[in-house]
Amino acid sequence: MITSKPESVGLSGERLERINDLTQGYIDRGDVAGTITMVARRNQIVHFQCNGLMDLESSKPMQEDAIFRIYSMTKPITAVAAMILYERGFFQLDTPVSTFIPAFKDLEVFDGGTPEDYKTVKAKREMTIGHLLTQTSGLTYDFINRKDIGPIYKNAGVEVFKDYAHQLTLKDHVDRLSKLPLVFSPGDKWNYSTAMEVVGYLIEVISGLKLNEFLRKEIFDPLGMVDTDFYVPEEKKERLSSYYLAPGRDVYKFISSHKNFKHNPGTLSKIPDLEDRNKKPTLLRGGDGLLSTVSDYYKFASTLLNNGRFSQGNLLGRKTIELMTMNHLPGDLVSSSFAPLRGMTRPGIGFGLGFAIMLDPAKANILGSPGAYDWPGGAHTIWFNDPKEELTAILMTQVFPAGLYNIEREFKTAVYQSIIG
Amino acid sequence: MITSKPENVGMSSKRLERINELTKGYVDRGDLAGTVTLVARRGEVVHCQSTGMLNIEKNIPMREDAIFGLFSMTKPITTVAAMILYERGFFQLDTPVSKFIPEFKNMEVFAGGTAEDYKTVKQEREMNMLDLLTHTSGITYDLLFKTPVDEMYRKKGLIINNLSKMKVEDFVQIITQTPLLFSPGTKWNYSYSSDILGHVLEIMAGTKLDELIKSSVCDPLGMQDTGFYAPEEKWDRLSPFYYFGQALPSELRDKFQGQKLANIGFEHTNKPSTLNSGGGGMVSTISDYLKLATMFLNKGRYGEKQLLSPKTIDLITTNHLPGDIRSFNANNLGSLSPQGYGYGMGMAVMLDPAKANIIGTPGEYFWTGAGHTGFFVDPKEELIAIIMTHLMPTIYKIDKQFKTAVYQSITESYIS
Numbered sequence: 001m002i003t004s005k006p007e008s009v010g011l012s013g014e015r016l017e018r019i020n021d022l023t024q025g026y027i028d029r030g031d032v033a034g035t036i037t038m039v040a041r042r043n044q045i046v047h048f049q050c051n052g053l054m055d056l057e058s059s060k061p062m063q064e065d066a067i068f069r070i071y072s073m074t075k076p077i078t079a080v081a082a083m084i085l086y087e088r089g090f091f092q093l094d095t096p097v098s099t100f101i102p103a104f105k106d107l108e109v110f111d112g113g114t115p116e117d118y119k120t121v122k123a124k125r126e127m128t129i130g131h132l133l134t135q136t137s138g139l140t141y142d143f144i145n146r147k148d149i150g151p152i153y154k155n156a157g158v159e160v161f162k163d164y165a166h167q168l169t170l171k172d173h174v175d176r177l178s179k180l181p182l183v184f185s186p187g188d189k190w191n192y193s194t195a196m197e198v199v200g201y202l203i204e205v206i207s208g209l210k211l212n213e214f215l216r217k218e219i220f221d222p223l224g225m226v227d228t229d230f231y232v233p234e235e236k237k238e239r240l241s242s243y244y245l246a247p248g249r250d251v252y253k254f255i256s257s258h259k260n261f262k263h264n265p266g267t268l269s270k271i272p273d274l275e276d277r278n279k280k281p282t283l284l285r286g287g288d289g290l291l292s293t294v295s296d297y298y299k300f301a302s303t304l305l306n307n308g309r310f311s312q313g314n315l316l317g318r319k320t321i322e323l324m325t326m327n328h329l330p331g332d333l334v335s336s337s338f339a340p341l342r343g344m345t346r347p348g349i350g351f352g353l354g355f356a357i358m359l360d361p362a363k364a365n366i367l368g369s370p371g372a373y374d375w376p377g378g379a380h381t382i383w384f385n386d387p388k389e390e391l392t393a394i395l396m397t398q399v400f401p402a403g404l405y406n407i408e409r410e411f412k413t414a415v416y417q418s419i420i421g
Numbered sequence: 422m423i424t425s426k427p428e429n430v431g432m433s434s435k436r437l438e439r440i441n442e443l444t445k446g447y448v449d450r451g452d453l454a455g456t457v458t459l460v461a462r463r464g465e466v467v468h469c470q471s472t473g474m475l476n477i478e479k480n481i482p483m484r485e486d487a488i489f490g491l492f493s494m495t496k497p498i499t500t501v502a503a504m505i506l507y508e509r510g511f512f513q514l515d516t517p518v519s520k521f522i523p524e525f526k527n528m529e530v531f532a533g534g535t536a537e538d539y540k541t542v543k544q545e546r547e548m549n550m551l552d553l554l555t556h557t558s559g560i561t562y563d564l565l566f567k568t569p570v571d572e573m574y575r576k577k578g579l580i581i582n583n584l585s586k587m588k589v590e591d592f593v594q595i596i597t598q599t600p601l602l603f604s605p606g607t608k609w610n611y612s613y614s615s616d617i618l619g620h621v622l623e624i625m626a627g628t629k630l631d632e633l634i635k636s637s638v639c640d641p642l643g644m645q646d647t648g649f650y651a652p653e654e655k656w657d658r659l660s661p662f663y664y665f666g667q668a669l670p671s672e673l674r675d676k677f678q679g680q681k682l683a684n685i686g687f688e689h690t691n692k693p694s695t696l697n698s699g700g701g702g703m704v705s706t707i708s709d710y711l712k713l714a715t716m717f718l719n720k721g722r723y724g725e726k727q728l729l730s731p732k733t734i735d736l737i738t739t740n741h742l743p744g745d746i747r748s749f750n751a752n753n754l755g756s757l758s759p760q761g762y763g764y765g766m767g768m769a770v771m772l773d774p775a776k777a778n779i780i781g782t783p784g785e786y787f788w789t790g791a792g793h794t795g796f797f798v799d800p801k802e803e804l805i806a807i808i809m810t811h812l813m814p815t816i817y818k819i820d821k822q823f824k825t826a827v828y829q830s831i832t833e834s835y836i837s
Contacts, residue, residue: 087436087829089443092821093778130778307834314433319780319802319828328775352775 001064001295004044010421011039016047019414023395026407027052030267031399032380033244034062036294038394039415043302048294054241056268066241067232068396070297071288071378075196077219077228077300078211078286079133079354082199083320084218090206093130097137097198100205103178104198109138110181115151124185129202131186132195133353134328136336138182139193144339149183156180158194160288161254165275168283170211174201189338190329190351200286211284223303223310225296230289231280240277240291243379243398244268252401271400288378294394297383301392305385324353325373325387332359343376343403366409367416374412382408389419422485422708425465431833432460437468440826444808447819448473451681453793454663455483456810457707460827461715463803469707475660478684485707488651488659489809490690492701492790496615498638498647498713499699500554500767502630503622504733505637507550511625514551518558518617521624524597530559531600536572545604552605553618554766555741559601560612567752570602579613585694585702589620592696608751609742609764619699630697641726642716644709649697650690651704659704660811661686662792668814682812701791707809710796714805717786717798737766738786738800745772756789756818779821780828787824795820802831 006013016039023035034052038045050062085091091099098105104127108120123138131137141160142153153159156176157168164173177198183191200211207214212230220228232240245255247267255261260272275281281289303309304324308316316324327350329336334347348363349356355375361368372391374384379398385391393415395408427434440458447453455473459466471483491498506512512520519526525548529541544559552558561567563574564581574580579587579595596617602610619630626633631649639647651659663682664673677683690704716723717738720731729737740763742749750758761777762769768788774781787797793815796807806827808820 086825087439089439089446089822089826092818092825128778309832309834314436314832317433317436317829318831318834319782322782323774323780326773326775 001048002045004046006046009041009044009046011041011046011418012420015418020049022410022414023051030247032397033268035397038294038298040392042390065239065293067227067239067291067293068241068398069379070290070292070381073375073377073381073383074288074290076354076375078196078199081203081215083316085206087320091129094128096126096128100202108181109185110149110183120181123182125187127186132199134351135192135195136187136190137195138184138186139195140183140191141193145183152180163274165281165283170201170284173197173283184338190336191338192341194287196287197285211286222312223299225299228290228292228296230284232277232291234278237278241398243271245271245400246404294396297394301383301385305392325357326352327357327359328352367413376408378402380405380407422466422469425467427467430462430465430467432467432830433832436830441470443822443826444472453810453812454682457485457487459707459711459807461805486658488646488655488704488706489811490792491703491705492792494788494790494794495701495703496767497788499615499619500737501638502634503618504729504737506625508733512550515549517547517549519547521621529600530604531570531602536569536576539569541600548605553614555764556612556614557606557609558614559603559605560596560614561602561610562612565752568602573599584698585689585696587696589696593620603751609746609749610751611754611757613700615700616698630699641728642712642723644712647705647709649694649702650692656691662688663812665816707807710807714796714798718805738770739765740770780825789820791815793817793819
């Protein structure tokens with residue numbers, strides 16, 4: 001995998017070793033089972049390292065082509081898919097969502113009450129596709145606004161940790177969402193949400209293809225992302241990395257209801273998948289549904305870093321990449337957020353079209369460059385691109401719950417401190 | 422027209438085809454009669470395409486040298502004429518307008534009430550030349566239908582469609598005898614400011630605006646098809662105006678019953694006007710407007726001539742408002758007072774594409790005309806794009822769609 005010596009692109013091989021110190025530490029303490037880390041600069045891969053195990057029970061070592069549940073790292077891919085259609089003229093960022101999904105026309109905003117008996121007011125403005133891509137739509141996740149809207153989402157059957165994968169379609173999910181109150185008027189605030197499922201459905205409506213077909217045709221095939229999909233086909237089954245609950249954590253209700261779940265207090269406990277991961281789902285979740293490998297995600301990330309260009313042409317134009325990687329919020333995530341979210345709502349960081357944008361490393365309290373962009377996945381995976389440093393880095397692991405460890409930021413620090421030229 | 426392959430200047434031919442898909446879509450759906458589009462980068466024209474019909478009824482296809490009504494795309498030309506006089510020392514930006522039209526000395530400001538019964542207050546300061554150039558004068562437009570002040574204009578007979586037939590003295594009298602919408606410099610509002618500016622230039626230069634613009638702008642740039650009307654020998658190239666059927670004024674509705682696009686003829690564009698409207702009276706072709714835009718992109722230089730100094734071009738294309746247009750506007754005019762754009766002199770300036778909700782570059786400047794024409798100049802990308810067509814009133818977002826189609830064609834990457 002490694003294509004160049006770190007020193008040839010201004011990185012120190014010795015300093016890069018600190019990435020291994022970091023991940024090996026997590027593994028030795030029993031906090032994660034295994035990791036893959038990757039660093040590339042100026043289109044040269046200078047670090048690619050597997051550590052630990054991809055399955056504890058069978059002592060199977062982590063392997064380079066291991067497949068991971070990338071969860072929210074799906075969102076940047078769905079955002080790029082949407083912008084492919086933007087470039088073809090199907091919509092503007094201020095195009096109302098209702099242009100394509102009429103049920104999103106007259107949305108209501110939650111205005112107090114209980115999940116069973118609540119008031120609403122009319123939304124101040126229509127929800128636009130830009131609102132969806134920037135997570136300012138007023139939608140939410142059931143696990144964020146737990147007291148009021150959370151139960152409303154759950155009762156309506158749009159909760160995240162439930163096996164709808166083979167029961168619902170994207171249209172069902174969006175239909176259900178359209179009947180629920182928003183947490184604020186579109187554009188008023190930033191709030192992490194199921195918006196990218198709606199974007200996924202828009203892609204289906206506009207393109208006439210299922211989301212997986214569109215992604216395959218327009219992104220995965222052109223970029224050669226051969227191992228990225230909404231499920232793991234039978235022949236790749238052995239490559240799927242196991243998923244673990246962090247030691248010492250409460251057993252979440254949704255996990256305890258899993259068949260075959262056995263809690264091992266004090267050590268990593270394997271979380272069986274909710275759904276059958278070897279069967280193509282009907283609910284193609286553009287927000288968190290994909291599985292991928294480090295090499296595949298690198299193909300995606302490096303295309304963005306190269307301003308949309310890849311070996312066969314342009315996935316997106318450079319100006320579109322610029323638009324996606326600008327801060328679209330009036331301030332940073334702290335000043336714009338509706339509800340603080342652990343590990344996500346940080347000062348000095350804004351939000352573009354589908355991912356976070358570093359505005360000010362001093363305010364964000366971490367090494368970095370203004371203009372760098374990243375987004376994590378729910379199992380402690382992380383990816384970032386730094387256009388100024390011409391740098392991409394990826395960390396994959398599989399441990400729940402999100403935001404528990406600081407490994408994403410520690411990884412970022414280890415990567416950046418390796419730059420010596 | 423085309424002088425280079427797009428790939429030579431970092432653009433993709435295949436992606437530029439999306440401009441044709443866009444315009445052809447409008448024409449095929451019968452939403453527009455025809456269009457001419459042009460893209461130039463680094464001095465090379467990489468796209469120039471005529472689509473559809475110049476005149477549907479007479480079965481005349483669109484042509485690259487078609488002449489169109491510029492409407493508000495006249496404003497940047499008037500700005501250039503003004504700033505030529507500025508450079509020659511005729512005025513400073515803070516020179517009061519009353520120096521040239523004394524009636525502007527003691528303007529009253531509307532302070533509530535109706536068009537018939539209203540209160541006024543004294544202006545905080547006098548209107549100056551910059552206010553006219555940046556639409557912060559307190560003057561408004563009858564066509565906005567937003568406030569009692571624009572209603573007063575209409576009641577006094579100031580209707581934009583009749584502007585070209587008015588005597589300039591009568592026009593100025595209505596403006597000076599009607600209260601301002603706000604005290605000069607305190608708000609932004611789209612208005613007759615450019616028309617008043619045009620008349621101020623006439624007074625300064627001692628010539629009619631058409632002659633002034635011809636001698637100081639059009640002749641030096643070789644904009645031979647640009648003026649306040651098209652003479653008879655060019656009528657075969659002059660586009661008639663189409664009017665969107667459903668939006669026709671009531672008096673015309675019977676005549677064009679049921680037609681999606683109503684050909685309402687040449688209007689003011691085929692004969693001299695009594696009033697040369699610096700805000701919207703001119704006609705031009707895409708290649709002429711390219712000359713103007715090229716002069717801007719080249720910081721005032723065109724060929725061997727330096728029409729304006731680079732510093733003056735910078736001054737014209739800088740945001741003169743304290744924030745974006747939306748945050749400073751007196752009336753929310755939708756796409757005419759957008760978020761994320763500031764306002765320079767006779768044109769908007771992109772401040773933040775994220776706020777503006779569109780692909781683009783900070784520092785890019787643009788304006789549109791009521792016939793769905795549009796242009797933009799992007800100094801950073803060394804890019805010019807122009808779309809000409811001839812449908813009123815403004816109902817489509819084709820200018821934004823065109824901008825998107827142009828920008829997404831840039832494929833060069835700065836990382837090797």
